[in-house]
Amino acid sequence: MNSPHVSGPLADAAVVGLGVMGANLARNLARHGYRVAVYDRLPGKGAALLARHNQEGHLLLADSVGDLSARLTRPRRVLLLVPAGAATDAAIDALTGVLEPGDILVDCGNAHADDTERREAALLGRGLHLVGAGVSGGEEGALRGPSIMAGGTERAWEAVRPLLESVAARAGTTVCCARVGPGGAGHLAKTVHNGIEYAVMQVLAETCDLVLRRTDAGHAGLADLLAHWNKGDLESYLVALTAAAAAHVDPSTGAPFLNVVDDAADQLGTGRWAARAALDLGVPAEALAQAVFARFISRDVEGRAAVRSAVGPLRVTPAQSGAGPAETDLRDALLVATAVAYAQGLDTIRAADAACGRVTDLARLTGLWRAGCIIRGRLLERISDTLAVRPDTPVLLAAEPLAEIVRDGSAALRRVVLDAVAAGVPVPALASVLTHLDQLRTPRLATAMVQAQRDAMGAHGYRRVDRAGSYHTRWNADGAEIPLDA
CATH class of the missing domain: 1.20.5.320 (6-Phosphogluconate Dehydrogenase, domain 3)
Known part of the structure; x- marks a missing residue:
């Protein structure tokens, strides 16, 4: 392979794809002392990154994939942060032409595990290695320390391990970065992580909707309530984020932000992949699926309008003083729903391991989620502690602390769902959790x-x-x- 001549020290690693996640991960690497070559097919992105942040460390701008390859030490370590699907395939195809046997690609974007294993097999046939790495934490995590779930071969992992561990989040002395299994295991873990994320976000959103529709708390009161819950068993990154959204005031209108933001929610595919994986594996992960369906319905603006016009709009019964759900019921219902979302996701990962040996250690995986990732929180830490002591726990909902949460909170969940149904407030995810538990608990099914x-x-x-x-x-x-x- 003929490479352009490059003077000066070579880079330790490269980042391809300089969107928010890629740019922040490149900055994170540079802050940790690495020389980082950066490239994006849109040349202005790389120039803008260096103009704003080159003082943070050694960022080297490459003007082509050939130039990028020439700027790297051997074996080359190239981190990809490009959109899933065709864009990832195109980036890998472009890089394959300028890399040499022994070089390693690390796909840090979202990817379907089957696609990762297809790409890995094709690259191994050319002497190249692929590590599918699920990276969670959003833009702040990429910059300050994400949770990283890796797959691939042991050889490839060991070559990139120091790089990834150095920039990952820490939970105490634990580095939230590890190889969780072979092949597409890292991307499977990230996919199911995102499925749990979808479900927890949805039950949080439904609970907030009930507070606003069925109590007189208002947006400020909702924010205070969430902040209070975030000091107890519900403490988590997502609850804190939701409290901030509830408190936010639109600067252009002075109205509560939730009153001006559109209700048509987007999704990038990982939640759908997680729900499909559960379906293919025979895992009843209704909360994960309902969260995806809720986003689908929200996007069907024309269909919703047509049904409202034909059938009539749903009229929500306003709560009379003291008639809405009690604050303690809402809190306990949300805790139960969150616990079930975690359990359904982890059951999906366990079933995937039984089917094809992808992720073998749930205790280790949940340990990676203690810091940096989106679904981190006190309840997840308690689940991780349980799995560390009893890694072969067959039914998570039958083990503590989840069994205690379900025992103590099921009646509250039923009261909250009944209130919502009677009042006309849609709660698809909360209702699916109640039905899921009812099916598990009844001695004889239909x-x-x-x-x-x-x-x-x-x-x-x-x-x-x-x-x-x-x-x-x-x-x-x-x-x-x-x-x-x-």
Whole structure:
């Protein structure tokens, strides 16, 4: 490979893709003493980054992927922070032409685990390595210390480990950066992390909506309530962020920010991937799925308007003095819903490991989420502590502290959901959590009828509660039961 001549010291690593996350991660690396070559297909981004932040460390601007390659020590370590899908493939294709065997690409963007494993196999065939690294923490995390969940081979991981560990978040003496498994394990972990994030954000949003619609707290009162909750078991980054949003006043109108912001919520795909993974693996992760569906419905502006016009708008019953949900009920319902969201996400990761061996250590993974990441909080720390002591806990909701939370808060969740339904306030995620728990707790489900229906329509058979084996009833003949195991 012919590379352009470069004078001066070479860079320790490169960052390709200088959006907010890429630019901040490059700055983070530079602040830790690394010489960082930076490149973006839009040349103005790199120039602007150096103009504003070159004093923070050694940032070297490359004007092409060939120039970037020439500026790096061997083996080259290139961090990608580009949009998922075709953009990632295009960036990898461009870099493959200028890299050499032994060089390592680290995909720090969101990616589907299957795509990561496809790319890794293709690159290994050319002597190159790919580490799929899930990076959580948003723009502040990228700059000040994210949580990093890596996959890939042990050899590739060891080559990039010092680099990634140096810029990762710390929880006490623990570095929130580790290889969590082979192949696409890091991106699977980040995908499910984001699914949990979607669910927790949605139950928080629904709880806030209930406070505003069914109590007289107002936006200032909601902000105070969230700040108070954030001092107890609900303490988390997302609760603090939500309190700040509730307190924010729009500077142009003087109105509460929540009254002027559009309600059509975007999503970038990771929540959908998490819900799909749960579905494919047979995991009942209803809260994760409902959070995605809620965003889908919010985006269907024309459909919502058409139904309101045809059927009539939903009229919310205003709360009379003292008639809305109690503050303690709202708090306990939110805590239960958050606990179930965590459990459903971790159950999805455990099922993925059983199916294809991607993430093997939930205690280690949740330890990485103690700092830097979006879903960090006191409850997650308690779950991580439980898994550290009992890593083989088969059912998280049956283990402490989650079992205690469900025992103590289920009645409050039911009261909150009943109040919302009666008043006409949509709470899809909170209601899905209640239904999920009810199904787990009832000794006999309606699916007994489904067993009968399947046998009647397709002779699929059924099992009995009073004896072993599988059976079929001749529904369209004499109604006799015959064994299927004979």
